[in-house]
Amino acid sequence: MNPAAWGETIAACATAPGMGAVGLIRVSGARAREIVASIAGDGLMAQPHSTVALRSLHDAAGLIDKVLVCVFDAPRSYTGENVVEISVHGAPYIVRRTLEALFRAGARPAEAGEFTLRAFLNGKMDLAQAEAVADLIAAQNEHAHRLALRQLRGGISQKLDALRERLLHFAALIELELDFSEEDVEFARREDLLTLLAEVEKETRNLTDSFRGGRAVSQGIPLVLAGKPNTGKSTLLNALLEDNRAIVSDVPGTTRDVVEDRLFLGGFEFRIMDTAGLRETTDVVEAEGVRRSKAKIAAAAVVVFLHDPCEPPDLSGLEIADDATLITVASKFDLSPKAAPKGSLPLSVHTGLGLEELKTKIVEHAQSLLRDGEMLTHARHYEALMRAADALVATREALTAGASGEIVALELRRVLEHIGSVTGKIESDEVLGAIFSKFCIGK
Secondary structure (H helix, E strand, O other): OOHHHOOOOEEEEOOOOOOOOEEEEEEEOOOHHHHHHHHHOHHHHHOOOOEEEEEEEEEOOEEEEEEEEEEEOOOOOOOOOOEEEEEEEOOHHHHHHHHHHHHHOOOEEOOOOHHHHHHHHOOOOOHHHHHHHHHHHHOOOHHHHHHHHHHHOOHHHHHHHHHHHHHHHHHHHHHHHHHOHHHOOOOOOHHHHHHHHHHHHHHHHHHHHOHHHHHHHHHOEEEEEEEOOOOOHHHHHHHHHOOOOOOOOOOOOOOOOOEEEEEEEOOEEEEEEEOOOOOOOOOHHHHHHHHHHHHHHHHOOEEEEEEOOOOOOOOOOOOOOOOOEEEEEEOOHHHOOOOOOOOOEEOEOOOOEOHHHHHHHHHHHHHHHOOOOOOOOOHHHHHHHHHHHHHHHHHHHHHHOOOOHHHHHHHHHHHHHHHHHHHOOOOOHHHHHHHHOOOOOOO
C-alpha cells in the first residue's frame, strides 16, 4: 500500500460477493460524509453521529435504491476516521452501481485490509489485534473463535506491553549510565535486571511453547488414520465424516494417496487424513503413497493406528512426534474371536462398537492443547518472540560476563525491538503490507 494514499477517502463492499438480502458498503476518510451526501442527499451532512436514516441513492441515471445509511464521526469509528456505512439491497448490480457512483464522487476503491490498517494507524487497535480481526473472520470452529476474540481483546498485547515497559525502564537507566560513564555511576542494579530478564524469558518461552497447539486449534488439528492395507481406515474416515468421502474396497492398496477432509468434533476442527496402507511394495505409485503417508504421520498431532485385532500394532519404521497422541485401534473387531491386544481400543464401524469412545479420545487430545493463558496462533508472532528469547539470553550472558554498558544496552534494544514488532510498537511499511494484503476487501 502506498502511504501517500492513506489520507484518501476509500469505499468497498464489506459483505461477501454474490446475491444476498443486504449488501453493506463502507466508506472511510475525511470526505466520507460529503461523498455519500452527493448521492444520498445533503441531509446526510447534518445526520447525527451513530444514527441510522432511510435515504434514497441517486446517480446521473436516476434512483439506485432505497437504503439505510449509518454515520460515524472521527475518532469514534472502526477506522478512527469519518465512516459512512450504506446498507443496500444485495443484488450485485445495485452494489456495483452504488460503488461506481461513490468512485465518481471522489472515493477510491479500498485495498485488501485497508479499513483495518487505518484502524491500526489511527490507534484504534495494535497490530496483534488487527491480525485477530482476520482470524475472527476466518474462524471455522468454536475454539478458533475464542482464541481470536481473546487476542482481539488485547490479551497477548497487554502481556507483551507490560513486559516491554519493564524492560524499557531498565534500558533507559543503562542509557543514562552511558551519559555519565566518566563518573562511574550505576543507575540500573544488575541483580534486578537479571531477575527481570529471567521473568521475561520465562513468559516468552511460555508463549512460544503454545504456538504449535494454538496454530493447530486455529487452523485445524492434523489427524491421521494409519495402518496396514485393509485395516478399515477408509471405512472409519467415512464413518467419522458421516459421508462416503473415500473409496472402500476389499482390495489391498485401494487408497494410494492421502485423502483429506475437515472433521468437527467437540467444538474443534480436525484436518483428518486417510493414508495409503503401510507395507513394502514394488509398485512405484503405491510406494510413493506409503512415503507420503509416513510424512503425514510424522507431522500429525493425533495418529489413529488401525491394526488387525488378532495381532499387536506394528509401529516399526514410523516416526511419530513426541507431543502427538497415538491411539491404537483393533479394527473390524466384529470379525475377531479374540480379545483386543492390551492398550488398543476395540472398534467395529459396522456395529458402532468403540466409535464414540474413539471420538472422545480424539477430543481429549484437542482439549489438552488449550491453555488457560494466552496462546500464539501466528507464525510472525512466534518468530519475533523466538528472536526476542535469543536476545534475552545474549543480554543475560553479557551481564554475567561483566560486559560494558554499551553491549548490554545494544542487546536490550534487540529484545525491545522484537517484542515491539508483535504489537506494532515497531513496524515497517513492508511488514504492514504483507499482513494486511491477506485481508478481504472491505475489512
